[in-house]
Amino acid sequence: MDSILIAMSGGVDSSVAAKLLLDQGFHAQGGTMVLHENPACGSADGVENARAVAEHLGIPFHLFDFRDRFCENVIDRFIRAYEACETPNPCIACNRYLKFGALLDAANELGLSLIATGHYAQIERAENGRFLLKKACDPTKDQSYVLYHLTQEQLARTRFPLGGMTKAEVRAKAEEYGFVNASQKDSQDICFVPDGDYAGFIERNTGKVYPSGEFADQNGNVLGEHKGIIRYTIGQRKGLGLALPQPMYVCEKDLATNRVILGTNDTLFSATLTANDLNWISIPELNTPIRVKARIRYQQPEQWATVEPLGDDLVRVAFDEPQRAIAYGQAVVFYDGDIVVGGGTICKETR
Numbered sequence: 001m002d003s004i005l006i007a008m009s010g011g012v013d014s015s016v017a018a019k020l021l022l023d024q025g026f027h028a029q030g031g032t033m034v035l036h037e038n039p040a041c042g043s044a045d046g047v048e049n050a051r052a053v054a055e056h057l058g059i060p061f062h063l064f065d066f067r068d069r070f071c072e073n074v075i076d077r078f079i080r081a082y083e084a085c086e087t088p089n090p091c092i093a094c095n096r097y098l099k100f101g102a103l104l105d106a107a108n109e110l111g112l113s114l115i116a117t118g119h120y121a122q123i124e125r126a127e128n129g130r131f132l133l134k135k136a137c138d139p140t141k142d143q144s145y146v147l148y149h150l151t152q153e154q155l156a157r158t159r160f161p162l163g164g165m166t167k168a169e170v171r172a173k174a175e176e177y178g179f180v181n182a183s184q185k186d187s188q189d190i191c192f193v194p195d196g197d198y199a200g201f202i203e204r205n206t207g208k209v210y211p212s213g214e215f216a217d218q219n220g221n222v223l224g225e226h227k228g229i230i231r232y233t234i235g236q237r238k239g240l241g242l243a244l245p246q247p248m249y250v251c252e253k254d255l256a257t258n259r260v261i262l263g264t265n266d267t268l269f270s271a272t273l274t275a276n277d278l279n280w281i282s283i284p285e286l287n288t289p290i291r292v293k294a295r296i297r298y299q300q301p302e303q304w305a306t307v308e309p310l311g312d313d314l315v316r317v318a319f320d321e322p323q324r325a326i327a328y329g330q331a332v333v334f335y336d337g338d339i340v341v342g343g344g345t346i347c348k349e350t351r
Contacts, residue, residue, distance in 0.1 A: 003027040004114040004159065005107040007099060008054060008061075010046030012174045012181050013118030013162060015053040019177050020161040021116055022057060030054040031062040031106060033098060035070040036192045049181045056179065062110070066102050073097035075192060079202050082230045085253040086329025089146070089298070090190055096149045104157065114157050119143045122163035123155050126282070131155035133281050133340040138166040145298050148333045148343035149279045199231040213258035215242060218251070218267065226260045229253055235268055235325030249325075269322035275332050275344035276314050282341045286315065292334040292341055294319070296326055302335055315344060 006018045008030040021028050032050040047063065054061035074093045081088035099117060107115050120136035121144045131152055136142040150158070162170055174182035193201045203209065210228035217223055224242045226232065232240075236250040240262070251268055252261035273296070280286060286309045293302035294317060304320040317332055326346060333343035 002114050003112040004029070004116055005062075005103065005110060005112045006030050006059075007103055007115065007117045008032050008050035009118070010049035010053075010181060011118065011187065012179065012184050013120075013170060014050070015118075015179050015181060016170045016173045016177070017116055017118040017161040018053065018057060018059070019173070021159065022059070024161075026114075028057075029060040029062065029110065029112065030057075031064055031103070033064045033066045033103065035066055035074075035094070035098065049184070052180050056177075062106070064102070064106050066098055069102050070094070070098055073101075075205065079206060081329045082198065082202055084329075085229065085255045087233050087327040088329045089331055090192075091146045092149060092331055095146055100150060100154045100158065104154065107157075114159055116159040116161060118162055119147060119160050120162055120167075121147050121160050123158060123160055130282065130284075134163075135335075135338045135340075136160075136163045141167050142299075144335075144340050145295055145331065145333050145343075148281070148331065148340055150281065151279070152281075155281070199228060202230055211258060213260065215240070216259050216261055217248075218261060218263050223248070223262060229255065229258055229260060232260050234327040265324075268325045270319075270326045271322045272316060272318045273323075273326050273332060273346050274310070274314060274316055276347045278313055278315060278342060278344040280342035282336065282339050286342075290334075290341070292336060294335070295333050296323055296346065297330055305334075307334060314347075 004021060004026045006014065006021060006028055008014045008018060009032065018028060018030055030050065032047050051061050074090050077093050078088050078090045103115050120138060120141040122134040122136060124132045124134060126132050133144055133147060133150055133155060135144045171182065210230050212225050212227055213229060215223040215226050232250045232253060234250055237247060247265065248262040249265060249268055250260055251263035254261060286307065289306050289308040292305055292307055294305040295302055303323060306318045308316045310316055328346055330346050331343055332346050334341040
């Protein structure tokens with residue numbers, strides 16, 4: 001049986017995944033990635049829980065200090081995206097560069113052939129030899145959206161033991177196994193910004209003060225003063241600090257003028273978007289337009305769309321129905337039933 005490195009965060013999912021793989025006969029070792037000082041990013045209680053579970057299972061345990069790589073590939077990208085008026089998804093970057101990048105490097109150094117995580121998704125091999133990424137059987141926990149950047153090599157060397165289970169079944173297994181973290185709550189929000197104050201986090205890390213500027217409507221009329229352009233996201237209504245005659249939403253951020261543009265709800269809807277930094281999974285490349293269902297944010301209901309190649313790592317996505325609050329920097333992921341066709345980063349949209 002193959003040797004496998006199991007990413008153990010200290011949470012219930014990765015712990016159950018480790019036990020299931022042992023039961024399947026894998027020669028397993030556990031490893032925790034220290035990514036940031038916050039416990040949710042692999043330190044303090046998370047490390048001790050992971051170590052305790054590994055000891056309980058009788059498998060070797062490793063601690064990987066990936067803080068520098070996490071800072072470079074996740075936090076720095078997160079900050080640069082906000083400064084460019086984008087809305088990043090750091091979980092996708094973490095999966096791409098750490099959990100399926102740095103972790104595979106660690107497995108190679110240990111002489112292990114596979115890696116595993118507690119993600120809720122499934123991997124299958126198609127008749128044509130390509131590895132497929134598929135949704136988890138539990139639709140409330142499916143994480144295929146944040147895994148769309150997995151390459152064929154990464155899919156070939158990865159196992160997702162929880163893909164065919166529900167969260168309730170996983171918790172029941174943890175209780176059965178007597179794990180210390182069986183009743184532990186799921187982590188929420190971005191692990192390195194546990195209080196949700198993204199702007200404060202960015203200011204503390206950069207030492208910058210992001211200047212105030214004007215709120216304006218789409219006709220250029222000034223409506224008030226904002227507190228720094230990084231504090232606002234597309235579609236936001238609450239927290240603007242304005243008394244307006246009708247509900248207004250952030251529909252655009254103009255970096256050149258430091259203006260936050262507000263509009264009515266109708267102005268938030270877009271029929272098309274452009275995406276780059278593409279990764280294809282079920283197909284080797286896109287040469288002709290295809291029909292798919294697409295998501296423009298995590299757990300959004302899928303929407304019918306046509307994806308057209310534009311060349312130079314670029315596609316145009318035309319939705320059957322206009323979509324609300326499409327944001328630069330977010331991922332658009334394409335599905336064919338339960339199969340992830342591929343995805344990319346939203347880089348331009350046309351209202």
